[in-house]
Amino acid sequence: MAIATCNISFNINYTSSAPVTVVTAYYKIKGSADPYTVQSVYPVPSSGSLVTLPEIQTPGEYELVIELTASGVVTRKTSFFRIGNCSGSVCKEPTINKVDVLDDGQIVMDYTVDTTNLATPEYQIATDIGFKNIIHFKVDFDYSPQEYVYMNGGNIPDNTVLYIRARSHCESPSGVSIWSNVIRFQSKRWIAKKAPYAFDDAFCVSGKFKSPTNSNEVGASICWTESPLQKAINLTTSVPQVGSYIYLSDGITPATPANLGSFETGAASSGFKDMGIKWIRFESYNRSKIYDVNPSTGLITGVSTSFNCNAV
Template sequence: MAMATEKCNVSFQIRYTSSIPATGASAVLRYRIKNSTGSYAQYNITSVPNGGSIEIPNIQASDDYEYILDLTANGVTARKTDFFYVGKCIPPYCEIPDIKRVYLGEEGQIIMEYSTDEADLYAIEYQIATDDKFTKIVHVRVIMGSDYKPLEYIEMNDGTIDGETTYYIRARRHCSKSVVSAWSNIVEFRSGKKDAYIFEDAYCVSDAFKSPTDSEVMGASICWTARNPLLKTIKLSTPVPKIGSFIYLKDDVTPPKHAIPGNLMSFDEAGGPNSGFNEQGIRWIRFGSDKLGNDPSIIYNVNPKTGEIVNIYSYCAS
């Protein structure tokens, strides 16, 4: 990936005199690198306060420039040509992202629609807070430039985002490892209802074992369908088991408790296949029903520390 190109905001003053009171003065500034044959960059100045400061953004750093300034007031236009020099930008200019909207998608998924120039993009960072001053930040994420997409699907199941709660979000652009833009516009949004879906056909194996199908070691296999001691009732963050689903306890509490070490005492039994849950977490899970298109032969890998289904481990033989 190319490193970010440094750009500068250049400020200057326009002073003029008129034989009659000047109203509605405007100007057009055209500039290019001195003695170059390329076309002029143009910047339109819709209002020119006499002696006021005018800022021209995104001028390439470290070069001599020639410019043409056309000033119009009271129907009369005057032209000035001259030169200016841009040295090292302190700090370098870095474009600010624009958050267009934040809305709820399917299953209450929080989606941020935002835009930024993808050229020389190093990373995008966004923050979510419970107040618009961002003194109580609850969620932070950095997205590398190669992973940027105009729609960001915000993680809702890691315990940082509560249901039916008002939040504020902002973003900033990293043009390089050391050059960062100012924060974007702040957008207020409200999270949706955080539902959890109950499953009475979940077969779980803890991280205390090396294989979910080794019945000689465990005394059971995750693939057994009849009288399987590994059968549990749990809740999921999604209506259908899939990669990215989070596992919760079946307890009727809001928000639901994550099925992670320290919360799984009810899963444990002394010895046998139902051991190691509370200390080491769930390592594998399978769902026995074929409802809603679920494949009951799939054995999923689970991140024991978070209770998230991360990928497919294997399949039970039919």
């Protein structure tokens, strides 16, 4: 078959001992409950002839049934074709490159979207390849090449074969792309994170030191934008605040002294295993504020009244 933007053409090949008197084409979007569009092919084409269907305006994957009648005997053959967007600009479908399922059960979709005139991506997860049983979907969000599927809704079963697909919604011209390729993957047991909010710009000083801003004592200042004091952590709240608990970057392990071996890199970044985190600052959020931390629990207890980064 030869596919144009809005047209489909194909060669019809057949062998018949009796003359073929009627040729009819039936087509509709694959899986649709809509009736077939019926197109009589006249004059009756000879075997090997090229047949072109009328222009099709709706993009999508179509089912095509060709019916031949000879001496009252009807023969049918089914095939499929795809039609793109028929406007001047095409709302191009995404490509799903791969799906990773992390050890904690987190599903991560790596996909490529043409951001030209993109309004929003959309994706669906189903238990069947025909997407009759859709268990999760998302639309109206900003595109990022790696999409971390929201796992806390309780609708994604553990240890189950699942299918995922995506499409684009475009602004100009307004429209929706056809669906992307489908990726099959198997889920794992989801281990819910106690601290789901990640921050990779947290600067931490241990209780080993007396002043988090004194670079002569510490070897670095908590106010510096780059230093060994920068750590990746998770919080129990979406923004840093009094009452937040600090966890390691897995979102599961509390940032208490016994768990802070990975923070120990020597010099300024030391004392964590024995004395815990005493102060913390976030470069991307209220960057001048230094928070006091209870070293034994990892709880942010307040905004420091003794130290800040305004004067540094």
